[in-house]
Amino acid sequence: MSYKSSYLLAGAIATAIGLAVSPAQAGKSDDTLAWATDREVAVVDPYYNNTRELVVMGHLGWDSLLFRDIKTGEFKPLLATKWEWDGNKRIVVDLREGVKFHDGSDFDADDVVYTINHVSNKDSGVLSFKNVSWMKNAEKLGSHKVAINLHKPFPAALAFLSNVVFIMPSGHYDSAPTKADGKKDYGAVKAVGTGPYQFVEVKAGDYVLWKKNGNYFAGSPKGKPQIGNIKFRTIKEMNTQIAELLTGGLDWIWDVPKDQAERLKDGGKVTVENAKTMRVSYMAFDVHGRSGQEFFKNKKVREAVAHAVNRGSITKNLVGPASVVIPSACHPDQFGCAQDVPKWNYDPEKAKALLKEAGYPDGFEFDIYAYRQREYTEAVIGDLAKVGIKAKLNFMQYRALRDLVWKGKTPINHMTWGSNSIPDVSAITSHFFSGGRDDPAKDPEVIKALAEGDTATDPKVREAAYKKALTKISGELYWLPMFTYAKYYAWSNDLDFKTTPDEIPRFYTAKWK
């Protein structure tokens, strides 16, 4: 081969490679905000896909009746213009006029009635049924006026209405295909909402594409969308996500491990931020000795564990600066999450003394169970070892562990809970301590106080009831509340993005710099 033909061949190869590596649809030049997580999204419907990704997309593609201002906690009109309680089991809602769905149809009372009556029906198979099961039904009072009837008083209703009850067009699920078993496949219906972004297409395992809703109604507290397209991509491996972020294939990622986030921050090529989330970490004790390892029946032993674990060090060195140690069995940002409850400071010497008093001067050996962020549980194990308690780690998948927890087979389980980003104690404390299978204590006093907090309509009564329950839970150490989770986010320097404390990135407020 001559030199000339060699050069020609090399040029052709270089051109071919250059063509092949043209960047993916992403970035300011494409007016496409590309973000990724490790999850595959196939069903684009917030009622039939309960992943965090659909929580995020739910707020992009759909609107709820109310909007909760994340800064002030205040509820503002969204699809509703006015709402008021009629007694303690009925909410009357005036609806906004002039709003259109992405398919061009007008929004009115029929849509709200249809949506609520569909999702609150158990047979509809909504995945997180607790999010909607508190609603009995909805009735039309006028073309833009409805009443929502509740099964029983539910003071957290507004928080749920603003966060997880998205409005679909009337008849939306009627076109659902029928599966082989004769049941309707509601999740297969094409996504249509009123939100700031309109669904374009989904390719399971690959991407979900949204485009700006040019007709999004003026006056929405969400504001007019700024970026043309939002593309969600599934990229399982964090190193790959980071590589794509650095090379322009992605504009936004989260859940970046602390060490990698710090290196990215030092590199300066992307913006890195650690932001708090609604998720909390806790350790639940087997207070009744059902697991066969009866150490934690003794309150002194539970106290010893509480004094032995250096929660402050875990938040500082492993979780991130936005994480805080929590004294109560809830997130400090949630309504009713009292903070003036018994607290257990880090004091290994006191822990040793308590163990001695409890009859374990040389410590003991037990099984600890966990499913998430192994390094956090390993830090706990290290702290316990310093006072003579040897914990054997059983690290497993969530589904396997929850099964064991329900069967009472875990002496200590180190778990987390995200509350579906609901800013109300009923979404966590009532879930875990109302006497169900998740309840490690089944304390009648706690159960009664929570029931009062869950049904009272006076906020002060609710707060007092929750405080009573939380004081008992922390005082008796049914749980050792650990810390709030914090996430590392990383995004392109071209992107103007603000993190929020509830783990729901509002991409509709993002814009290019």
Place this chain on the structure above:
Amino acid sequence: MLQYMLKRLGVAVLVALTVSLITFSMIYLSGDPAIALAGESATEEDISNIRKFYGYDRPIIIQYLDWLWRALQGDFGQSHYLKSSVAGVIFERLPTTMLLGACAISFALILSIPLGVLAAIRPNSLIDRFALTIAVIGQAMPSFWFALTLMLWFGITWRLLPITGSSSWANFVMPAIALGYYVTPGVMRLTRAGMLEVLASDYIRTARAKGLRPMPVLFKHALRNAILPVVSLAAVQFGFMLGGSIVIETIFAINGLGFLAWESIQRADLPVMQAIVLVLSVFYIALTFLSDMLNAFLDPRIRVR
């Protein structure tokens, strides 16, 4: 030959059934699938509804037999998560994995056969040592680490190749190298050993004595005989690659069958997991079966054993 073929076929079917039964049981050993489907924030009631909705409240053996009966009729059911037919999902993604597997095995053969031949022609020479080094590195280096290294250099530093996706041929370069490299040592060592044996045989000496030129002796007479076991190995390795592409597809975000398998395990999508295991095991068994048949055809002694 027919008797041998039927015997091997019977064994193959039994292996496929056993694999599917073991997989089905293992899925349940790893926890309640209804909990995984319901998600982390689900209540006890949510999970109970899901268990009933998908029929997980029935005895496991009944669920397995029900699935097997429908699978025999070509109905793998519906994916709980993807909300579409399992067969459709699998056959949509199978071509990507097949393409990746084909690229990887091609890369492995293109690299390993010439190196194996060269190593055999000049045993204990520099080229033989070089080939040995390649083999040792290939077997010692974890594929995920090799994949990330390729990504670092070719994707981030030099920006020559795209990091993720499967939309162009360039997307397959790094994954094919990462996947195929692991197979290279075995094929190369087998080629070398086969060539050494053949080159020392009487008919090669005769061919040389007849005055044939070195190249025809090497490729027409020696390699054609030495490569027979390599063909068998390559067929089996191709089956291994289809199943073993999980890591590579995950790292390079290739939307293939391996990635689907990994995702289905994570979310306990039982119908998809079962079908993938069955499809991959059938592929592997079919390739092994074909390899057995080829060997039996080429070497009649095998048929009578």
